[in-house]
Amino acid sequence: MKKMSFTQAVDDALAQAMAKDPQIIVFGEDIPLLRRELLVRFGPQRVRGTPISESAFVGAAVTAAMAGLRPVVELYMVDFLGVCLDALLNHAAKVEAFSGGKWSVPLVVRAPCGGGYGDGGQHEQSLWGWLAHIPGLTVVVPATPADAGGLFLTALQHEGPVVFLEHKLLSESWLEFLGSGGRQTVQYNVPEAGARGEVPQIWKPLPLGQAIERRPGGDVMIVSAAVGVHRALEAAESLEQQGISAGVLDLRSVSPLDTTALRAAAQNTGRLCVVDEDYEGFGLSGEVAAVVLEAGIPVQFSRVCTQSTIPYARHLEDQVLPNRERIVAAVQNMMS
Amino acid sequence: MKKMSFTQAVDDALAQAMAKDPQIIVFGEDIPLLRRELLVRFGPQRVRGTPISESAFVGAAVTAAMAGLRPVVELYMVDFLGVCLDALLNHAAKVEAFSGGKWSVPLVVRAPCGGGYGDGGQHEQSLWGWLAHIPGLTVVVPATPADAGGLFLTALQHEGPVVFLEHKLLSESWLEFLGSGGRQTVQYNVPEAGARGEVPQIWKPLPLGQAIERRPGGDVMIVSAAVGVHRALEAAESLEQQGISAGVLDLRSVSPLDTTALRAAAQNTGRLCVVDEDYEGFGLSGEVAAVVLEAGIPVQFSRVCTQSTIPYARHLEDQVLPNRERIVAAVQNMMS
Amino acid sequence: MPPDLWQLYSLMFKCRRFEEAVAKLWHDGLISGEMHLGTGEEAIVAGVVSLLQEGDALALDHRGTAALLVRGVDPVLLVRELLGYPEGLCGGRGGHMHLFSQPHLAVSSGIVGASGPAATGFGLAAQYQNPGAVAVAFFGEGAMNQGMLLESLNLAAVWQLPVIFVCKNDGWAITSTDGSMTAGDLNERARGLGVPVIEIDGRDVSDVWQAAQTALERARSGQGPTFLHARCVHFEAHFLGFQLLRMVRHPLREMPRVAVPLTHAILKKDGEPFRIRLAGLRKVLAAVWRTVRDPRRGLAHDPLWRTRRLLRADLSRLQAMENDLTREVDHIIASALVGVPS
């Protein structure tokens, strides 16, 4: 079987789709160089650079999609959505409703997210739960190369706007670009299974809103996405040594959220621990709680999330982002 | 005792504070006319109009606050934050953390929010839970004139950035400006007790993060903010006639959230119903669920929120926004 | 080729009657929230939109009703949408500021400046998949201070997109005058963002039509965007029920509502010295005054009146046409209202 790194998988799935569908075009800042392999295969009409004008080019992507293109618009980081959220909040997410269901926005917004490499709090946010709050947006957050490629294909076929987030710690190329920059002198806590892994010969779309159990467990289910999934897996191993059977559920998409899987996990284990690199309050972890509470499932609940602005210093950021120790402690706490 | 309308109360508290503190200045689009009573009392240096450049003037408010002013920056509607969220997400909310706690941003962002008057989905959002997701932001959502004035004073004295939201259905002046426009031919479902009410002779700051029980109840506590509080009170009356004792908890600020009151309510009644005009998923209602679940309090839970883009047609919007019927049904459902 | 003034006048006249009818619906309370009319800007709308062809796109702001009418959107669907009927253009879900018509590639937005990125995206799609087609953005001069619109001018220029940016400059953004909130010069701004400018008299439909023709030819032949800067006046000011205008029209009723609290405020104990208070008062009065005395609400600034003058030679044809159009609009409104269970 083929092996690929995370971003390679996305680009490969994208290339496969571009070869079939001429309506797919890709643009964003520095895209001609960042996606140079797409550029030399699909040419400058389909792979374009933009000025540093997110409001204009993300906004333009919305109507370009409405006019029949399938734009993949890239941002340097999800954090920079701040300058152009209007395009998603008030336009992309609302056109289908506004038009009475008659017009849709098949747009993919692709952006790196997440921390763990010392870039500071304006450049390491996750924001997936935040974006998922907006009705009409689909938010995809894969944790492995195989999911990344498959879900990217799904995003390209989806009729509505999709935000597709690539965690920088899983992305060899972003981590090299923004982190190491060719150095051998820095080390990042990269989850190997997330950064590189087996991928299918030909990409097939994976279903949205379908979580996957990465590890079964009877005592507690740890629910997460992206790097958190791998931290959860590490924690589950530690917990196993302490006689605690912890499963890991990888959500894969935050919106739609796999409420069926969440309810089943709560039902089966009676304990949920949400590990979320996005901010704790008013986000994904709360939504998980609401889903099981609404269903009337008695459950113990804890969460290990990012509670504050992410600090720059590596040792501080390691404490603030969900890590194995915090997850282990949270689960132990629930078990006692 | 004095009576005031909602926005009058805010303006009155603001004027009281401006008279004492020359560092308070007010600006935003059309402010010279919208706040003309402040203009003729405090002059054009302190009450200023801006171009339609939210990114520039909200961004400017952040550093103006850091330099020692106490800016009150007004937006026409909270929905328009989309064009300038960067100023809040990546600047106002983060400066204190970034500076290692050495510098703060005593800024008040004031904006009308909410629906119920037929302005459509780009102009009637609530977004308080969405904003509360960002660590570092305080989000205040009063439901009565007395709270509005008192909490506005608190916001003006707070050391960090505060988003202060005025529900348009409670605000006589916004409803006249954006809705009736002098007409007698239109009717809005205005909660009287929220739109006009007794206020103190002299404004005193009210504490942040302190919910208030608007109505006691033994069977269920309905948790809400702004107009939702009044819808909940209506529902509680209906429920009483059916022999169900429903209390109403008015959160007053979404962030900080009064977790103590929430836990107590859950403890005492065993049933929570969150009524939230903001979007349902990944927001306030989820956070409430997480707070009680984390505390290990067994509770029945339901929510009555806005689940989709708000439609323009008044009859459709009345169904989409939380209303008495939906709240009654949700509570009845929990009781059966 | 000169424009067909009869055709343009008929479009303008229809827009005017249509919006007047909408105003009546609003005053009757059949429309609940804000209602921004475009009465006064008909020459711009008709002059530009009448030149659009199948496949061309249209990005509108909060004042887009007339443009959709000229573009050929079913007027009954339009009225029903404004009324919030399920049978409306968007099922009653979009409404006055969010009118969408896929067959016409027409979008609207109540977010000031959003028509810039929207037209740019349509322009991109046209360039890529439908060369020769164009996209038009309508917006006010106030929107020229909104970053996303400025960014869009540059982006359209960089990509050489077929976009016509039409600035309908009525000199007001709600209660703010252009001069007070816009520094520099809009034409220089557009040029500094790489977009050539044509300045026109937005009251003169021939002038608009000629300029639009030029801009469209540039766009269709791959020569990139143009900024059309057209001055006009909005007879209903910002929106229906606009307080400043009510003060002009019903001074006895409306003045006290403003003046009494103002007087209270200016006399309040604590606050700035009187000299500064007076400076504040002067600002308020100036805004009121500018509205009261706006010379532009006069007939001479009405694009309809100006065009009509040129056609008066054949008065009977003119009146027959006007009568027909009036009946047509009456019929549209009646049809929209009738047969729909509310």
Place this chain on the structure above:
Amino acid sequence: MPPDLWQLYSLMFKCRRFEEAVAKLWHDGLISGEMHLGTGEEAIVAGVVSLLQEGDALALDHRGTAALLVRGVDPVLLVRELLGYPEGLCGGRGGHMHLFSQPHLAVSSGIVGASGPAATGFGLAAQYQNPGAVAVAFFGEGAMNQGMLLESLNLAAVWQLPVIFVCKNDGWAITSTDGSMTAGDLNERARGLGVPVIEIDGRDVSDVWQAAQTALERARSGQGPTFLHARCVHFEAHFLGFQLLRMVRHPLREMPRVAVPLTHAILKKDGEPFRIRLAGLRKVLAAVWRTVRDPRRGLAHDPLWRTRRLLRADLSRLQAMENDLTREVDHIIASALVGVPS
């Protein structure tokens, strides 16, 4: 009054040594993420910042380290912050792109364009509570396509704020050249937004100093903002470890990493016709080529070298000064590293 070239050179020299030391820390892995140096723009930084006074404010972008040094921020705290030490300027919580110093009213942001609103707010505070004080914004030419910066120019002009907008135009925004992504003309843009322009040679510290002096006088005396447009070069390109520059410096090692996958991609079965693929390849090669052959990395474009030439007459003083400064910077780095438990 002419500038004191010796003083300016000493500032520039110190910045250069300081940033070179930071680069070493980065290469040694003591700094984890991105690191944008300002080497090459020292004349702009020194020429402007040396003129600031107590109470003046500074809004920086992602390249702000040298400006803070010139502004008088404790360099040991600065280094410790870059290292992420709890004893750093911001307790290790802000870091390279988020450096804040309240006593100096100095802020930074990694969001392109954010220094525009930031300086505008500082300018507002100055105008209101501290007349005579000014605010300076530093940003690149790429940021001139970001809406919030364009909005800020207009806002500062409308309010006549004491703001100096300093555009450090190195012709590159990461991998994009100015010409390819910026239409029109930046000076015309600024003027169209109501801000007068002074264009200067950013390699010439006297030129910068003179222009800054003029702009500051205008600002301090209430005459509003100025746009200083200064061209310069960044010797380390976008940031340390920048791939295009690595290809220039270590072609044998780096070229294949780029070329091999590129060759694979261009030969892949499905995709556009070869003619179009070649157009794509040409774009990639052009970017590489422009970096490889950038004439501006030559000594003649180094603001230090250019200033040094003018001072060489007194070589012994020059060398003594340089030695002192080098020792000073060494000492700063050593102090920053020493005595702090990691």
